[in-house]
Amino acid sequence: MPAYPVVRTIVVCLPTNATPQSMPALAATRLVAQQLRPAGPVGHFDARHRLTRQLLHRYQGHAAGGPVRLLDLVGMRARAATSAVWLWHRWRDVVDGTRDAQPFPVFVDRHRDDPAHWPLSRAQQAYLAQPRVLAMTTYNAAYRQQPIPTSDIEALQAGLNTYRTLAALSAVPGDALAADANWLTPRSGRLTDQLDYLHAANDHVDRLRPNEQLVAMAAWPLA
Structure with a gap:
């Protein structure tokens, strides 16, 4: 059990001209600058369109990245909230x-x-x-x-x-968000710090233009 949150899935914001083929390399550059070791794209997003070539690593309704307009961010939040309700009631019984x-x-x-x-x-x-x-x-x-x-x-x-x-807010940004020139991640594992991060991260994502890109990457600290 770590003494600080271990970054696992990082969502990187990319410009509109990024292609699916270029997304992993562009995102990896951002992660290395943060002293992280990229481990490749992950199918983090629910995708609105399964057959489009504008999505990266699309598979069974999921994708590692693509234009915001093709990613079902609203659905991701709703489904995460529904799962959290079930889990909370199970936890209360346990x-x-x-x-x-x-x-x-x-x-x-x-x-x-x-x-x-x-x-x-x-x-x-x-x-x-x-x-x-x-x-x-x-x-x-x-x-x-x-x-x-x-x-x-x-x-x-x-x-x-x-x-x-919390589950709904956590569905899209991942453990960290590389937003333009900013790097957003919780200061600690405390709930208040998580909420601060998630508020800022979701606010940034919701202000992206429809053709701006998101890509999800797995990564670990270099040290």
Whole structure:
């Protein structure tokens, strides 16, 4: 369990003249500039048109990138919100009778404030030992096809509406957004920092022109 959010899927904004063939190289250049190791495009987006050649890596209704007008961003948000409602109700049943848990960043702060007394391994163990987190990890071990992310615990505890809204906002931008000259990503794993990022990222995406391009890339830190 990392002490900071690990970037996994990055959405890169590209100009209208980018072709599907040029998208991966153009996006990779942006990622390398952020000290990330590109691992190639990922089928992150729901696509409105399956047969058009303007989409990158289109497959079974998904694409790694293309013009905004061909990507079903509204549908992605709606479907993510619907899934979140189901997951939240499942989570409520799983953790019934347990106390609220402290999110992992709280234990990371203890580690950073006193690393000698609170090594990261102890912080991880203390987080996982909380009865509510333990109930979630036990469920996940039994139902591996439909896990409840323990990293979501702060948002889950904030209530159904918050969790549904967070899911909808998270559907499009990914873990980071390379927006023109700006690089947007959460400052930490805390819910407030995630919401700040998602507000800025979705605002940028919603202001893109229909022919501007988005491409989703997998990447990991170089270090």
